[in-house]
Amino acid sequence: MPSGSVVMKFGGSCLRSTDGIRKIVAITSREKRVALVVSALAGVTDSIVREITGRLSEKSIEAFTKQLAARHLQMLGVFCSGEMLERYSNDVRKTVAGFSRILYGVYYTGELTQRMKALLMSFGERLSARVIAGALESSGMRVRVFDADTLPLLTDNNYGNGNALLPMTKKMAHDKLNAAVEEGTIPVVTGFFGTNREGHVTLLGRNGTDYSASIVAYAMGASRLVIWKDVDGFLTADPSYVGRAKLIAELSYGEASELSYFGANVLHPKAVEPAEEGKIRISIRNIEGPSTGTLVTSSRKKAVGVVKSVSCLKNLSIVRVYVSGGGFQAGTISEISGFLGRAGVNIMSATTSQTCIAFLVLNSDLPTAVSALRESMNRGIEKIESERRVALMCVVGEGLGTTKGIAARVFTAISACGVNVGMMSAGASRAAYHFTVKMEDLDRAMNAVHDVFFGD
Ligand code: ASP
Ligand code: MG
Numbered sequence: 001m002p003s004g005s006v007v008m009k010f011g012g013s014c015l016r017s018t019d020g021i022r023k024i025v026a027i028t029s030r031e032k033r034v035a036l037v038v039s040a041l042a043g044v045t046d047s048i049v050r051e052i053t054g055r056l057s058e059k060s061i062e063a064f065t066k067q068l069a070a071r072h073l074q075m076l077g078v079f080c081s082g083e084m085l086e087r088y089s090n091d092v093r094k095t096v097a098g099f100s101r102i103l104y105g106v107y108y109t110g111e112l113t114q115r116m117k118a119l120l121m122s123f124g125e126r127l128s129a130r131v132i133a134g135a136l137e138s139s140g141m142r143v144r145v146f147d148a149d150t151l152p153l154l155t156d157n158n159y160g161n162g163n164a165l166l167p168m169t170k171k172m173a174h175d176k177l178n179a180a181v182e183e184g185t186i187p188v189v190t191g192f193f194g195t196n197r198e199g200h201v202t203l204l205g206r207n208g209t210d211y212s213a214s215i216v217a218y219a220m221g222a223s224r225l226v227i228w229k230d231v232d233g234f235l236t237a238d239p240s241y242v243g244r245a246k247l248i249a250e251l252s253y254g255e256a257s258e259l260s261y262f263g264a265n266v267l268h269p270k271a272v273e274p275a276e277e278g279k280i281r282i283s284i285r286n287i288e289g290p291s292t293g294t295l296v297t298s299s300r301k302k303a304v305g306v307v308k309s310v311s312c313l314k315n316l317s318i319v320r321v322y323v324s325g326g327g328f329q330a331g332t333i334s335e336i337s338g339f340l341g342r343a344g345v346n347i348m349s350a351t352t353s354q355t356c357i358a359f360l361v362l363n364s365d366l367p368t369a370v371s372a373l374r375e376s377m378n379r380g381i382e383k384i385e386s387e388r389r390v391a392l393m394c395v396v397g398e399g400l401g402t403t404k405g406i407a408a409r410v411f412t413a414i415s416a417c418g419v420n421v422g423m424m425s426a427g428a429s430r431a432a433y434h435f436t437v438k439m440e441d442l443d444r445a446m447n448a449v450h451d452v453f454f455g456d
Contacts, residue, residue: 033181035222056107072130122201142185164215170219191209233266238264302403307406312392351425
């Protein structure tokens with residue numbers, strides 16, 4: 001049974017200053033049955049990464065941990081006093097001391113494994129959760145900090161980019177979190193990390209707290225998930241290309257995940273899945289403003305013009321693999337994608353013809369992709385071609401796959417502004433299709449397509 005509770009996520013952009021924390025306190029105090037999931041204070045995760053991957057020394061560790069403690073203690077001091085300040089400060093100091101010991105371990109052994117890195121990077125959230133809990137308690141709320149690895153929020157063994165084990169996490173965390181809420185306590189859960197089944201900390205990917213919050217909402221059986229940010233929500237296009245882009249009031253789960261995957265930097269791409277699974281409404285809200293934000297639900301309402309947004313991904317490359325003998329032998333595609341997968345190359349999109357298979361990859365993955373294919377293929381590759389400086393445009397809207405004339409409008413607009421379409425892919429999702437253009441044509445193409453559907 002859904003408990004009717006709400007999970008609210010506050011990201012680093014809401015955690016820049018004491019003013020941001022004051023807003024969090026005010027927003028939280030308006031809710032009755034609520035749990036928070038929080039990111040590290042703005043910039044903290046990046047500073048940890050710089051420290052652990054830079055040249056460590058006893059001096060650097062001392063200076064870094066001192067400054068880390070000072071920043072969090074100073075914030076606490078703004079909100080708490082007396083016994084409460086003492087208690088939370090001790091907790092922060094203890095947490096920093098734990099971090100420091102692990103960091104010395106890395107320094108003395110000269111070894112930084114993926115597992116160690118994940119553990120160290122989890123400390124930004126452990127610290128911010130304590131500061132936020134202190135601020136909430138000082139204004140009269142009952143709170144309890146839950147570190148996600150002791151909850152536990154369970155994931156697979158991917159240390160940098162873990163995937164949640166949803167039913168198991170629910171089994172472990174549902175009662176703990178709901179019991180707290182029942183007795184009027186606000187759980188403050190650390191975002192960004194979880195643990196694998198052996199108890200080692202895993203990360204959920206950079207900016208993964210949206211995903212954490214969605215997992216927590218699923219585990220609790222919450223009815224709402226609110227993602228608080230410093231932007232209004234999803235827009236009809238990437239505003240860095242299309243100045244006239246407008247806020248979208250409502251999206252389906254499918255539309256939101258396509259947009260997140262293909263370039264809209266509003267929600268973590270994996271955050272939709274747990275919420276959808278648990279039938280939980282997601283609202284994106286701006287902590288700075290009165291905007292109503294974007295609501296993401298199971299409703300697959302078609303927009304009047306069908307298209308709801310045009311997003312884009314920059315800095316991609318196309319790899320074309322030509323195979324001799326005409327036509328593919330069974331298993332060729334899986335073999336090629338297997339080699340790329342093992343080399344750590346993520347395939348953004350793929351299309352095939354009789355003699356060629358084309359992959360879209362990040363520019364930064366191109367050298368690895370080409371050498372992995374050259375070395376590992378034994379199926380008679382004739383040649384491999386690559387094309388750099390490509391962008392992917394994605395047109396999203398429920399009903400795209402079943403409404404006549406939408407593709408014609410998109411591609412007429414593209415050709416009218418003199419832009420050539422490279423690779424194209426439609427039909428895999430009913431709510432989206434995407435195609436590539438050259439990087440230098442992206443601005444023109446984005447505005448042309450946006451104007452067709454949203455121009456006045
Ligand atoms: N603090 C983590 C990061 O910066 C997670 C998050 O912000 O969501 O990637
Ligand atoms: Mg962050």
